[in-house]
Structure formats: C-alpha cells, structure tokens
Amino acid sequence: MAQYTRVSGSVGLITLQNPPVNALSAAVRLGIGEAVQRALGDQEVQSVVICGQNGLFCGGADIREFGKEMTGPPLVPMIHAIEAATKPVVAAIEGSALGGGLELALGCHYRISHCKARLGLPEVTLGLLPAAGGTQRLPRLIGVPAALNLITTGHHVTAAEALQLGIVDQVTEHNAVDVAVKFALSVTGKPLHDRRVSSLECPAAPDLDSLFEEAMLKVRVACVQAVRAAATLPYARGMEREKALMATLFGSGQARALQYFFFAQRAVGRWSTPGGARWDTSQPRPVRTAAVIGLGTMGRGITVALAQAGLSVVAVETQAKQLTEARKAVAGMLKRAAVRRGTTPEPGSITYSDQLQAAARADLVIEAVFEDMEVKETLFRQLSAVCRPDALLCTNTSSLDVDHLASQTRHPHLVLGMHFFAPAQAMKLLEVVYGARSSPTAVATAMQLGKTMGKVSVAVGNCRGFAGNRMLKRYLEQAFFLLEEGATPEGVDRALEEFGFAMGVFRMSDLSGLDVGWRVRKAEGLAQSGLTGPSARVRQGRRYSPLGDLLCEHQRFGQKSGRGWYQYEPDPWLHRFLEEYRARHGLLPRRIDQQEVLERCLFVLINEGFQILEDRIVAGPEDIDAIYVLGYGWPRHRGGPMFYAHMVGLERVAQRLEHYHQAHPEVPYLQPCGLLRRLVASGSPPIHRWRRAIAGPHSQL
Ligand SMILES: CC/C=C\C/C=C/C(=O)SCCNC(=O)CCNC(=O)[C@H](O)C(C)(C)COP(=O)(O)OP(=O)(O)OC[C@H]1O[C@@H](n2cnc3c(N)ncnc32)[C@H](O)[C@@H]1OP(=O)(O)O
Numbered sequence: 082m083a084q085y086t087r088v089s090g091s092v093g094l095i096t097l098q099n100p101p102v103n104a105l106s107a108a109v110r111l112g113i114g115e116a117v118q119r120a121l122g123d124q125e126v127q128s129v130v131i132c133g134q135n136g137l138f139c140g141g142a143d144i145r146e147f148g149k150e151m152t153g154p155p156l157v158p159m160i161h162a163i164e165a166a167t168k169p170v171v172a173a174i175e176g177s178a179l180g181g182g183l184e185l186a187l188g189c190h191y192r193i194s195h196c197k198a199r200l201g202l203p204e205v206t207l208g209l210l211p212a213a214g215g216t217q218r219l220p221r222l223i224g225v226p227a228a229l230n231l232i233t234t235g236h237h238v239t240a241a242e243a244l245q246l247g248i249v250d251q252v253t254e255h256n257a258v259d260v261a262v263k264f265a266l267s268v269t270g271k272p273l274h275d276r277r278v279s280s281l282e283c284p285a286a287p288d289l290d291s292l293f294e295e296a297m298l299k300v301r302v303a304c305v306q307a308v309r310a311a312a313t314l315p316y317a318r319g320m321e322r323e324k325a326l327m328a329t330l331f332g333s334g335q336a337r338a339l340q341y342f343f344f345a346q347r348a349v350g351r352w353s354t355p356g357g358a359r360w361d362t363s364q365p366r367p368v369r370t371a372a373v374i375g376l377g378t379m380g381r382g383i384t385v386a387l388a389q390a391g392l393s394v395v396a397v398e399t400q401a402k403q404l405t406e407a408r409k410a411v412a413g414m415l416k417r418a419a420v421r422r423g424t425t426p427e428p429g430s431i432t433y434s435d436q437l438q439a440a441a442r443a444d445l446v447i448e449a450v451f452e453d454m455e456v457k458e459t460l461f462r463q464l465s466a467v468c469r470p471d472a473l474l475c476t477n478t479s480s481l482d483v484d485h486l487a488s489q490t491r492h493p494h495l496v497l498g499m500h501f502f503a504p505a506q507a508m509k510l511l512e513v514v515y516g517a518r519s520s521p522t523a524v525a526t527a528m529q530l531g532k533t534m535g536k537v538s539v540a541v542g543n544c545r546g547f548a549g550n551r552m553l554k555r556y557l558e559q560a561f562f563l564l565e566e567g568a569t570p571e572g573v574d575r576a577l578e579e580f581g582f583a584m585g586v587f588r589m590s591d592l593s594g595l596d597v598g599w600r601v602r603k604a605e606g607l608a609q610s611g612l613t614g615p616s617a618r619v620r621q622g623r624r625y626s627p628l629g630d631l632l633c634e635h636q637r638f639g640q641k642s643g644r645g646w647y648q649y650e651p652d653p654w655l656h657r658f659l660e661e662y663r664a665r666h667g668l669l670p671r672r673i674d675q676q677e678v679l680e681r682c683l684f685v686l687i688n689e690g691f692q693i694l695e696d697r698i699v700a701g702p703e704d705i706d707a708i709y710v711l712g713y714g715w716p717r718h719r720g721g722p723m724f725y726a727h728m729v730g731l732e733r734v735a736q737r738l739e740h741y742h743q744a745h746p747e748v749p750y751l752q753p754c755g756l757l758r759r760l761v762a763s764g765s766p767p768i769h770r771w772r773r774a775i776a777g778p779h780s781q782l
Pocket residue numbers: 101102104139140141142143144145156157177179180181182203204207209210211212213343344347348
C-alpha cells in the first residue's frame with residue numbers, strides 16, 4: 082500500500098506502507114502508481130515527496146514475489162511516470178534505500194537522505210541485476226566506474242558516501258521527511274529537465290573498454306553488460322538490454338539459490354526444539370559481562386567478537402606466557418578492525434586475569450580450553466563452584482557431549498554449547514547447542530548473544546559433531562575412500578573447487594591441521610597405529626580409511642608442518658605413498674571422474690543432513706544450509722546442501738546413493754537414509770514443505 086496526503090498546503094506526500102521493510106509488492110506498486118496520478122492531477126499540489134513508513138524508505142522489490150507469476154503493475158513504467166512528472170518529486174530516504182527502492186529514488190528528481198541511511202543495489206547478491214533502470218540511471222548519475230562497483234558488488238554505501246558520489250543531493254541529521262517537504266516547496270516551478278537522470282549523458286571516463294574488460298573477468302557478466310549498455314547506448318535501448326539480461330537471470334538456478342538463502346538466514350532465527358521451546362515464547366536474558374576461559378586462537382577470537390559487540394569481557398588464561406601473548410594479539414585484532422572501520426579501538430571493555438575467580442560475576446561464561454573431555458569436565462566443575470548460580474556456562478567444543486558437561490555442574494539447565502568457527506571474530510556462523518536439560522531461556526540468551534555479535538545463530542541439538550562437523554565427517558571419509566580407490570587429492574579438490582567451494586576437502590584439511598581430527602579419532606578409538614592386513618581398514622565393524630592417521634604418523638599435519646595432503650614444494654611423496662598403500666591392501670586403482678567425486682562427497686554429506694533432520698538435531702533444512710554456507714564454505718550460489726538436493730531432485734540423490742552403495746557395499750553411509758527414502762516415496766515435496774513433512778506426531782511421512 083501507499084498512503085497519499087497533502088502537507089504544507091501544496092506538497093503531495095506519498096508514504097510506502099508495507100512492513101517491515103516497505104518492499105515493493107504488487108499492492109505497493111499499485112498504491113504508488115495511484116498516488117502519483119492523484120498528486121499530479123491535484124491542482125493544489127505543486128510538488129511531491131515519496132517516503133517510507135516507520136523510518137525506512139524501501140528494501141527493494143518484494144523478493145517473496147520472485148519466481149511466482151507477476152501480478153500488479155510493473156515497476157519500470159511506474160518509475161518512468163515519476164521521472165516524467167512535470168511537478169518536482171523528491172525522495173525522502175530514511176533507513177534503507179536498496180535495490181528497487183533506490184531505483185525508485187533514482188527516478189525521482191531530487192534525493193534527500195537522513196545521515197544514518199544506507200543505499201545500494203544488492204540485486205547481484207540475489208543472482209539478479211537492478212532491472213528497474215538501475216543499471217542505466219546510476220552510471221549516468223555517478224559515472225561508470227563508481228556505478229559498476231556498486232552494481233557488481235552489491236555493496237551498500239552510507240549517506241555521506243552517497244552524497245560524495247552524487248547519488249543524493251542533501252544529507253540531513255533531522256527528520257528527512259520534514260526536510261524533504263521544505264525542500265520540495267523550495268523547488269516548486271523550477272525546470273526539471275536536468276533532474277531526469279535518464280536524460281543525462283553518462284559522464285566520460287578514460288579507457289572505459291579496459292574497465293569493462295577487467296570487470297568482466299572478475300564479476301557478474303550480466304551486470305557489466307548492462308552498465309556497458311548505459312555507457313554506449315541511448316537510454317531506451319539500454320533499458321531494453323537491461324530487461325533482456327534480467328530475463329536470463331530471473332529463472333536461473335543461481336538466482337533461486339541466492340534468494341532461498343536470503344530467507345534461510347533469517348528463518349534460522351525462528352528456532353524451535355523438539356522439547357517445545359521456541360523463539361517466540363522464550364525470553365533471552367540480558368548479557369552485559371561475559372567471561373572467556375582459555376585464550377588460544379579460538380578464545381582470542383571470541384574475546385574480540387564479544388568486545389566488539391559492546392560487552393564487558395573478562396578474559397581468563399591460567400598460563401602466564403599465553404596470557405601475555407593473548408593480550409597483545411587481542412589488542413592487535415581490535416586495532417586492525419578499528420582501522421578497517423575508521424574508528425578507534427576501545428580496549429577498556431576487556432580485563433585480563435590468570436584466575437578463574439575473575440569470572441565470578443559474569444552473566445555468561447564461554448570456555449575455549451583444549452578440546453579434551455577431562456580438561457573440560459574439570460573446568461565445568463570449577464566454574465560451577467566459582468560463578469554466579471544464574472550464570473550461563475557455555476562450551477566452545479566442536480564435538481564433545483554437552484549433556485555430559487552439563488552433568489558436571491549444579492545448574493545443568495544453564496549449560497549450552499556455543500560453537501564458534503575460526504576466526505571467531507570474523508566468521509558469521511554460531512551453532513548454539515542445546516542439551517537435554519538446557520532451559521528455553523538459556524537457548525534464547527545464547528541465540529540473542531550470537532545475533533548481537535553479528536552472527537547467524539543456529540539452534541542445534543546435542544549429538545557427536547552437532548550438525549556441521551557430523552556432516553563434515555561423512556564428507557571427509559568419502560574423500561579418503563576415493564583416494565583408496567584411485568583418486569588423487571588434486572583430482573578430488575579440483576572437482577569440489579569447480580563446484581564452487583573456495584577450497585577442496587584436502588586443501589581445507591591442510592589449512593585447519595590434520596592433527597586436530599587425528600586427536601579426535603584417537604580419543605574415539607579409531608586411529609590406531611601398527612595395524613596390518615584387513616583389520617587395518619576396518620573399525621567398529623565398518624570400513625575405515627586410516628589414510629589421515631598415516632599422514633599424521635609421518636608428521637604431515639598440513640600447512641603448519643609444511644606438508645599434509647600437499648607438500649608446499651615439489652614432492653612426489655604423497656602419490657608414492659598412496660600407490661604403496663593401495664598395493665599393500667590389494668586395492669586396484671581405477672579412474673574416478675569428477676561426477677563420482679562430487680556425488681560421493683556431496684550426496685553422502687546431504688544424506689547425513691537428512692539423518693540429522695530425522696534425528697531432529699535441527700528443526701529444518703534452512704538450519705543445515707545456513708551452517709554449511711556460513712561455516713563450511715558451501716558455495717552460496719548453490720543455496721546450501723539441502724537446497725542443492727532439492728534442486729538436483731531427491732529421487733536422483735537417492736538413486737545415485739543407492740547406485741554407489743550397490744557398487745561399494747562395504748563403504749559405509751552410502752545407503753539413502755530413511756527420511757530421504759520416505760520423502761522420495763511421498764513424491765519428493767519441495768524444500769519449503771520438508772519441515773512440515775518431518776514434524777513429529779503430525780508427520781505426513
Ligand atoms: C523488473 C524489476 C525487478 C527487479 C528490480 C529490483 C530488484 C530488487 O529490488 S531485489 C531486492 C533488493 N533488496 C535487497 O536485497 C534488500 C534485502 N533486505 C535487506 O537487506 C534487509 O532486510 C534490510 C537492510 C532492508 C533491513 O534489515 P533488518 O532490519 O536487519 O531486517 P531483516 O533483514 O531481518 O528483514 C526483516 C524482514 O523483512 C524481510 N525482507 C527484507 N527485505 C525484503 C524484500 N526486499 N522483500 C521481501 N522481504 C524482505 C526479511 O526476510 C525479514 O523477514 P523474515 O524474518 O520473515 O524473513
């Protein structure tokens with residue numbers, strides 16, 4: 082909807098009304114069109130102001146309408162009508178003017194922005210381009226280089242930057258609508274020709290061709306082509322080009338995946354647990370002071386993340402040398418972050434101590450000590466004695482049993498996992514792991530704290546590896562089996578990197594350190610040295626690949642030791658080692674193509690995702706997708722593993738798993754799990770129906 086009123090005698094005020102972000106839904110477009118006609122036809126009205134209700138101009142086109150049949154009036158003619166108006170139209174920008182919202186403002190003759198507003202054309206992040214004239218008007222207004230940068234990155238700019246670039250005409254600290262109304266009165270009757278951005282010539286820029294060529298190599302080709310049309314064609318032909326390019330993007334798999342992920346990231350905030358706790362019935366407690374125990378790499382990152390979120394942090398490390406180093410490292414991280422943001426660091430919010438007692442007054446404690454159950458058990462007993470009885474006690478463990486740690490304390494309902502990802506100050510993902518006894522308030526508090534730190538928090542039930550690492554284990558295992566069967570680390574990584582992962586599984590393992598998994602496997606009784614014959618490749622009744630363990634026995638721990646799956650200088654060792662290993666175990670190497678690498682590594686991970694859904698470790702597929710895109714480098718333009726399964730088709734995923742299971746019956750976890758089979762049997766419902774299909778007593782499966 083859009084509300085029309087007359088203010089200050091002669092100004093027609095059009096207010097976009099579509100909470101929460103005034104997205105340009107069919108009803109809003111219709112409302113704007115009608116209001117504009119009314120204002121232009123009203124003899125008393127001399128000028129027009131367009132604004133959004135509740136301090137937010139407009140968050141762009143209504144993304145929920147994408148992929149559905151178009152209803153309501155289209156955006157482009159509506160913006161043309163505004164630009165062609167013979168009465169001045171002023172955009173009063175507060176909060177955000179993004180995507181179609183900014184394109185609407187660019188169709189206005191003047192733009193007044195509040196100083197705290199942010200502007201941008203983020204369509205590229207949804208796999209689209211600004212096809213309501215954005216690619217044609219912005220280069221005409223601010224020049225090709227700046228427009229190309231904004232359109233191809235989707236970056237938002239502040240009001241001050243927008244003023245400097247020439248996107249807005251004025252920035253105010255006062256009420257932007259009041260200022261715009263006054264401004265509209267002051268420009269009444271002034272000529273408008275120069276104010277119609279579509280009629281401007283694109284400002285000349287030196288060497289445009291090489292700028293476009295360079296951009297083409299780096300970024301989204303369609304965006305570059307559309308801006309090139311603005312620079313080389315008349316406006317009307319540029320608009321045709323923009324429309325044609327948008328048509329190719331609209332139905333693309335990438336666009337669908339990116340739009341799905343936009344909503345998935347937000348859906349995880351509406352968490353629920355099988356015990357009935359829910360985001361909308363659980364009240365978080367305020368957390369003002371947090372303590373971090375253990376200042377290794379993770380503890381330092383967590384300290385920085387908490388301090389940057391405005392909390393008072395008590396950072397505890399009992400080893401003197403480590404404490405001194407951590408203090409320096411944290412100060413350095415805060416300083417570098419402040420330089421990046423153009424602010425000054427505020428070291429006053431962190432106090433350091435070598436005594437656990439320092440955590441006594443904290444609202445919440447996060448331990449990040451060595452990943453060893455005994456060490457953590459002892460610490461939780463101590464914390465339970467030292468801390469306030471109502472303090473939340475959290476563990477940053479990446480796989481240990483949260484319920485067991487809770488059982489060491491006096492208040493197990495206040496114990497949770499807060500699983501950060503390295504580097505903790507930068508990574509967007511936080512797994513909030515609730516135990517069987519965690520209270521709804523505890524879950525809500527940790528979820529809210531994650532949000533305050535700028536993270537996407539996902540509520541996950543307690544199981545070995547939680548959601549992310551549990552799936553990762555299957556993926557890693559499958560990659561090891563492929564090596565046994567003849568694949569090479571380079572071949573496997575190439576397939577995964579071409580799929581879109583920034584790093585293949587072996588390069589990623591080298592980066593994070595092979596010894597980490599080795600330690601875990603030793604603790605689980607899996608990694609055992611000196612075994613020969615068939616028993617070397619079987620553990621706990623299942624086929625097992627000891628390759629990762631053998632590399633560690635050869636002191637190949639990854640990048641930290643200069644060699645792992647790769648040697649960071651020419652060295653044929655690994656290939657010789659694999660050949661000898663295969664010969665020793667009578668394995669005949671075969672050629673493994675990229676399709677098999679992808680299907681075995683990814684479908685087995687997806688299969689585990691379905692098992693996690695079935696076990697109700699997470700509430701819906703969006704949780705898994707948020708975890709994998711934000712924490713494990715799954716390519717965003719593929720939406721996440723569960724969305725990928727939906728795109729590939731559940732039937733095909735199940736068939737291919739079954740095929741590999743038949744071909745390699747001894748390889749574990751290749752059989753489609755029960756939930757996947759049942760979804761296929763029930764006609765493979767689309768992803769947005771899985772949650773309902775799975776849910777407990779009302780399950781349709
Ligand atoms: C032919 C012409 C076709 C195309 C041209 C134009 C294309 C476009 O405009 S594409 C859309 C471009 N806009 C965006 O990408 C902006 C997306 N939104 C945001 O960045 C943020 O929401 C915000 C900065 C506007 C506000 O942030 P915040 O206050 O943190 O709120 P949330 O992000 O949590 O959002 C609240 C709520 O609103 C939903 N939502 C946000 N934007 C849209 C939108 N454009 N369409 C539909 N819904 C939107 C969001 O999903 C949240 O709701 P849920 O929690 O229920 O998911």
